[in-house]
Amino acid sequence: GQQVMQIPQYQHVQEGEDFTTYCNSSTTLSNIQWYKQRPGGHPVFLIQLVKSGEVKKQKRLTFQFGEAKKNSSLHITATQTTDVGTYFCAGGETSYDKVIFGPGTSLSVIP
């Protein structure tokens, strides 16, 4: 079955450093979604990418969808303490009626 993996599992950065998390699917995706879960909170939808090679930006966050639509990345420039949390990618396929969540990358930011 479809699997979605993320690396790294954990990342500790100094405030102001950049951060990147990578997402890889075992199958070709119709879309990729990114969510953020703050400690003690629930996942919140950030963005969806649907086109091959697509790049989208939200302030300091840059999201990319690979040309083969099997991988994606989230890059945060100059991290802040408000970026702390777990970032999940989730892959959708046309043949599935649900998305498959990756295991998440937990980001800690040291002030």
Next chain:
Amino acid sequence: DGGITQSPKYLFRKEGQNVTLSCEQNLNHDAMYWYRQDPGQGLRLIYYSQIVNDFQKGDIAEGYSVSREKKESFPLTVTSAQKNPTAFYLCASSTRTGGAGQPQHFGDGTRLSIL
């Protein structure tokens, strides 16, 4: 405001007891989902429903049951057959417009502990 409401926020279960977690949405979404999250772990799909009166098992359905009698409601029952129920339970919903796998909106979750 539209959203998803889960209740209760905290729930304690005794041995051999069934408990039901409530999930209500007023987003007019067709699809609803239940996930289980253990400390430091990702989301594991328990059950999902794409339409009223229909639902499918997810990856860890054993020991759980659901119903979908109304579009707005998707309650989850944790049965006594679930031997390790302590976890954070999240309900989510999404549209089906534009095809499958649309972005999901999550409730605040229910933390279930066993006494």
